[in-house]
Amino acid sequence: MLRTLQISTNNLTGRIPSFIGNLSSLTYLSMAINHLEGNIPQEMCSLKNLTFMQLGENRLNVTFPSCLYNMSSLTTIAVALNDFNGPLPPNMFNTLSNLQQLYIGGNQLSGKIPISIANASVLQILELSVNNLVGQVPSLGKLHDLQQLNLELNNLGDNSTKDLEFLKSLTNCTKLQIISIDRNNFGGNLPNFIGNISTQLSQLYLGGNQIFGKIPAELGNLIRLIVLGLDNSHFEGVIPTTFGKFERMQKLLLHGNKLSGDIPSSIGNLSQLYLLRTRDNRLEGNIPLSLINCQKLQTLDLSQNFLRGTIPIEVFSLSTLSLNLSKNSLSGILPREVGKLKSIIKLDVSENHLSGDIPRTIGECIVLEYLCLQGNSFNGTIPTSLASLKDLQYLDMSRNRLSGPIPNVLQNISVLEYLNVSFNVLEGEVPTKGVFGNVGELVVTGNNNLCGGISELHLQPCSVKGIKPAKHHKTRLIGVIICVVSILLMATIILTIYCMKKRNKKQNSHSPTTDTLAKVSYQDLHNGTDGFSASNLVGSGSFGTVYKGNLTSEDKVVAIKVLNLQKKGAHKSFIAECNALKNMRHRNLVKILTCCSSIDYKGQEFKALVFEYMSNGSLEQWLHAGIVNAGNKRMLDIEQRLNIAIDIASVLHYLHLECEQLVIHCDLKPSNVLLDDDMVARVSDFGIARLVSVINDTSHQETSTIGIKGTIGYAPPEYGMGSEISTYGDMYSFGVLMLEMLTGRRPTNEMFEDSQNLHMFVENSFPNNLIQILDPRLLPRNEEATIEDGNIGSFTPIVEKCLVSLFRIGLACSMESPKERMNIVDVTRELSVIKKAFISGVRTCD
CATH class of the missing domain: 1.10.510.10 (Transferase(Phosphotransferase) domain 1)
Known part of the structure; x- marks a missing residue:
């Protein structure tokens, strides 16, 4: 007589027992979120009164028993997040006439969505996400009660103009509230009739596809939308001004496209908006002042565009938790009103054309954790008010024009894990406590007048009690250096001529037949690294030392691995490594650009490999409080x-x-x-x-x-x-x-x-x-x-x-x-x- 059996969210293992079929009065069965494995027993099909079957989040596999599709009493089938595979039968929905909810996402189902889906006329929720379904989506126009449709993360569509035709059938589904076709292979233009879908629609996810062309203005007709995802596709043209109709919009995702033109001022009508992402597009013009009306905005990401002009003071009146304006062409100062961002956790204005002082009021952003100011033209001194940011974990002020000393008070920020002040004009003694005691998380290179600090920084010692060396000592030292350099230069010329002759003879008799890379000269590498300066040192190992450099021939920043030819086997490995790396092509391998086999200025043999330079450093640095980019x-x-x-x-x-x-x-x-x-x-x-x-x-x-x-x-x-x-x-x-x-x-x-x-x-x-x-x-x-x-x-x-x-x-x-x-x-x-x-x-x- 058992009617309800609910044993979900336990640690049950093994298979579903076949005696389940003896519970002839069972109407409600839930075994979800366990560790059950194997298949669904055929005996379950004898439960003629069963209306609700929930087996999700287990390890069930193989395919569904075909008899399940004959259980017309079922109103809910929930088997998501298992390991079911194989295709769905073409006639699957012919007898499931009472089915209202179908959850089979998160499996390994393949093949096409059965056309017979149209027979499940009372279906309300169709969840097929995270599978391997392919082909075109059949017409769903007969599902008049459909409320939620989730097809995301499959391989649906053929990247053709016909892929989105099924959307037209959805105009008959007037109760639709959620549609997601994210992360598939749908192509073509987004049709104008998208605006004729249910006015009840609250969430629409179309991102991560091959859809191109302009965003139809008719989308603005869906005035009840609270989430719209058009991200990571190929949309171009302008953001429609009709988006101003989305008065309920909370989350608007437009990033990763080719959108151009200005950000429309009508965005200010979205008073409920809490997340706006337009990063990685081609937007230009000024940041609209109307954003001040979006007082609930918590995340504002306008990065990686072509925005220009100044940062409006009004932006700093928002209650945003994360503000990212990086990688644009913004100019002017960072307004002192930045101090109004009392709740901000991350502020990123890096890689712009900002100038002037870093405002002292930034110390009033008391919960700030991440501050990125690098790649601008900020000048003046580093404000001591930064010490008020007790939660600050990451601070990058590199590649600016900051001067004066590094404030000692920064070492009092106990949670500060990473600090980069490289390539400024800072001077004076580097502190030694706090983050300054961890050489792996501190970058001070490119400031020639800094001294002291921990020994691992290899900076010059600071003058004792501020007394600098006498001038005549400097003059004498310069004279000695000039004499030594002159002697070395003469010796280098003689040795170079001798070694080149010797090397040419050796090459003529022992030249390898393997194909080699186009080479650069030693002079190119020497000049591109400022004479292999320690300030350009990236890392070193047993067989080589790596420098950051600029090559005129490549017109880019590169990484140069100089081989340590004193190590046994280094000569032999050079040609093999060149040939192997040259022929390997993979997006996740650091690409070798060229090589150098020459004689250095001391007449010694020199070999180096030139690779792409990776600006974000190594995984080691990230996992263990390492550096990041803007x-x-x-x-x-x-x-x-x-x-x-x-x-x-x-x-x-x-x-x-x-x-x-x-x-x-x-x-x-x-x-x-x-x-x-x-x-x-x-x-x-x-x-x-x-x-x-x-x-x-x-x-x-x-x-x-x-x-x-x-x-x-x-x-x-x-x-x-x-x-x-x-x-x-x-x-x-x-x-x-x-x-x-x-x-x-x-x-x-x-x-x-x-x-x-x-x-x-x-x-x-x-x-x-x-x-x-x-x-x-x-x-x-x-x-x-x-x-x-x-x-x-x-x-x-x-x-x-x-x-x-x-x-x-x-x-x-x-x-x-x-x-x-x-x-x-x-x-x-x-x-x-x-x-x-x-x-x-x-x-x-x-």
Whole structure:
């Protein structure tokens, strides 16, 4: 006689028992959010009175039993977030005449959406997101009761002009409230009849597709919209002035398109707006003064456009928590009214043409955590009022014209983790406490008159009690330097002639037959790095030193790896490394631009490789309070870490399976993963030589194993016992790197003593106590007080499931036994599934 069985949100495992079919009176069944696996038993189909079936967020797989589609009593089927696969049967909806709610998102379903969907005439909610569905969306015009339609994160559409024709059928669905077709492959123009869809529509997500052309003005007819997502597509033209009709709009996403013209003043009519993103477009003109009417605005991102003029004072009267105006052409001063932003957490005005003093009133932004002022023309001194910002974690004032000393009071900001004042005209003694005591999080280069500080900065010592060296001592020192330089110059000329003759003879008899890159001269590299100045030093390793430089031939900033030819094997690896890197093409590899094989000014042999320069530094610096670029948060969030993991896995898939010859990285670690302007990860070859390549000639094959031992903590245990290098070793390093990204702990952390390691540390808390090992910076801010409770609080179930899956991959890849490690094919497939599920899960949090 049991009618209701609700056992959801437990830790149940195993399969759904077949005796479920004996509960003949059952009408309501909920087993969601457990660890159930296997298939749905056929016996469930005998429950003729069942109206509600909820099995979501388990590990159920295979396909649905076909008999389920004959259960006409069902009004709700909720099986989202499982592992069901295969296509939906064409006749699936022929007998589900009473079905009102269908939730099957977050699975691995493939094929097309059945045309028979039109027979589910009383359907109210259709949730098919995060699957692998393809093809055209059938007509849905007969679903007159439809309220929610979610097709996001599939492969629907063919990037053709016919893709969006199904939207016309939705004009018959007058009860529609939510439509999402985000992140598919829909193409063509957005048709004008989009404005004829239900006037009840409150949320419309169209972003992440191939839709192009102008945004139709008819969209303004949907006056009840509170969320509109047109982001990351190919829209062009102007923002329609009809958007001013959206008086209920709370969230407007227009970023990542090709929109041009002015931001219309009608945006000021959106009095309920709390989030506005127009970044990464081609917008121009002034920031509209009408924004003052959007008093509920909490996030305003107008970055990466062509906005000009001054920053209106009115903007600083908003209650915004995040203001990003970076990478525009704004000029004038930063108004003193900036101090009115009492609640702002992030302020970014970097990469503009702002000038004048940094206003002292900025110290009144008492909850500010991130302040980005770099890449402007600010002058004057650094205001001491910054010391009032007790929550300030990130401060970048680099590439300005600031003068005077660095205020000592900045070392009193206890939470300040990163400070960049490079390339100004600062002078005087550098403090030593607080952030000034951590050389990895402090950048002061490009200020020639700074002195003192901690020894790792390698600055000149400050004069004792302010007494400078006597003038005649300086004159005498200059004279000595001139004499020494003259002698060295003469010797250099003689040695250069001798060595070049000797080298030419050697090259004629031993020149390699491998193809080489177009070369630059030693003089080009010497000039581009200011004589390989220490101020341009990026990093160093056993086989090379890396400098930042400017090359006239490339007309860009580059990274120059100078090989240490004193190391055994360096000569031999140069040609092999050039040829291998030259032939590798992948978006997630740091690109080699050219090379240099020459004689330096001392007559010694010189070899260097020239790579793209990555402005956002290394993953190491980000994970452990490292540097960032303008326009991005200093701390990597969950999605950014997921994207980086996908980028790295993509490289390993390419190196292990897609290259003409197998390449094993051998030293995969955060410091060898660089981030470009768009926060895309690029695996680099800086530091020690790690490339394992096969060099072909007419007589034999040779495997280069230069520097294969890797780095302690990241190198697999078998390498330490003399085993041959293999792809299994790279997978181990990847697993450790994954766990480091999730926990924020290095594998060499002092807490790992004796036989303990990062893998064991995670394994002991997996999967039921992740809160104890998750990087605390990834926790929602309001959850800091509940860490001891053992739960993740306000993370959505989907995000929690994604985190568990990421930890599982890290553990599977870092197994001690090579044969037990996950392979790169499975890793890339799993990460793709996790990414789709994650994006769907965070939608409600945006």
